[in-house]
Amino acid sequence: MYKAKIYIAPKKSVLDPQGRAVQHALESLGFQGVDDVRVGKFVELKVDSPDNTTAAARVKEMCEKLLVNGVVEEYTFELLRE
Amino acid sequence: MKFGVVVFPGSNCDHDCYHVLKHVFNQPTEFVWHKDTSLKGFDCVVLPGGFSYGDYLRCGAIAKFSPIIREVRGFAASGGKVLGICNGFQILVEAGLLPGALRRNQDLRFLCKNIHLRVENNETPFTRKLPKGKVLKIPIAHAEGNYYADEKTLREMEDNGQILFRYATEEGEISELANPNGSLHNIAGIANKEKNVLGMMPHPERCAESLLGNADGRVIFESILSS
Numbered sequence: 570m571y572k573a574k575i576y577i578a579p580k581k582s583v584l585d586p587q588g589r590a591v592q593h594a595l596e597s598l599g600f601q602g603v604d605d606v607r608v609g610k611f612v613e614l615k616v617d618s619p620d621n622t623t624a625a626a627r628v629k630e631m632c633e634k635l636l637v638n639g640v641v642e643e644y645t646f647e648l649l650r651e
Numbered sequence: 652m653k654f655g656v657v658v659f660p661g662s663n664c665d666h667d668c669y670h671v672l673k674h675v676f677n678q679p680t681e682f683v684w685h686k687d688t689s690l691k692g693f694d695c696v697v698l699p700g701g702f703s704y705g706d707y708l709r710c711g712a713i714a715k716f717s718p719i720i721r722e723v724r725g726f727a728a729s730g731g732k733v734l735g736i737c738n739g740f741q742i743l744v745e746a747g748l749l750p751g752a753l754r755r756n757q758d759l760r761f762l763c764k765n766i767h768l769r770v771e772n773n774e775t776p777f778t779r780k781l782p783k784g785k786v787l788k789i790p791i792a793h794a795e796g797n798y799y800a801d802e803k804t805l806r807e808m809e810d811n812g813q814i815l816f817r818y819a820t821e822e823g824e825i826s827e828l829a830n831p832n833g834s835l836h837n838i839a840g841i842a843n844k845e846k847n848v849l850g851m852m853p854h855p856e857r858c859a860e861s862l863l864g865n866a867d868g869r870v871i872f873e874s875i876l877s878s
Binding site for chain 2: 579584586587590635636640641
């Protein structure tokens with residue numbers, strides 16, 4: 570069994586209104602030098618796979634079919650053996 | 652003309668669409684459940700507004716895997732007319748039946764108000780009764796209507812006349828101020844290349860009777876009926 574931690578964020582080329590609002594809020598709180606704030610999603614799931622390669626291939630397929638909208642989002646994930 | 656109004660769990664404009672088609676335009680109209688697997692006999696399918704599957708994950712992301720969407724793909728490929736309004740538009744872009752994506756509104760608010768649209772292409776089944784450049788007043792009600800597509804796609808859409816409606820001022824001027832949600836190129840409604848699939852954020856079914864104080868949406872349905 571593998572645990573997948575999937576991080577989804579708006580693509581760099583796509584304006585992220587949430588990230589921008591959060592950045593403004595941080596600036597107004599006095600946090601200086603904050604840039605490129607992007608607000609995304611975090612998905613955690615368990616996948617029953619015999620090995621790391623198979624698990625990675627399955628998570629990638631899940632991301633591309635459902636979890637991520639490739640038009641506006643990008644993703645990375647990590648796999649932990651359980 | 653026989654209309655089918657698709658009902659997803661969470662649709663909430665399905666009855667408005669049904670009412671307008673059945674009782675205002677006196678057309679044979681049926682609800683189609685999202686688990687149904689046939690669109691046989693229908694001439695036009697409407698994907699109504701609402702919050703299909705609670706908008707979980709992304710608007711339209713789960714609805715696109717409904718059995719009926721498989722049928723909608725085949726229906727559209729064989730030339731059937733498909734009208735997606737609001738959440739219906741979001742489902743059509745998620746399903747890849749229309750290009751691009753709909754992001755959170757630029758100011759992050761849910762917007763529920765009348766806006767003005769300018770008709771950009773009147774050579775489609777959805778706009779053929781409208782003069783080009785005509786301005787319509789139609790309400791919007793959404794939080795994710797901020798249209799995005801990459802530069803190349805936008806250029807192709809402009810070249811192919813796929814942009815049917817743009818947000819405009821009452822006088823028909825396309826400006827930043829008239830853009831309620833941050834949509835690129837002020838896009839409010841687009842069609843596929845073949846022009847038989849339309850997705851639009853504004854709600855023509857909410858303004859199709861003079862009794863409701865605004866009948867600007869009627870002409871979109873009249874166009875469909877005359878095509």
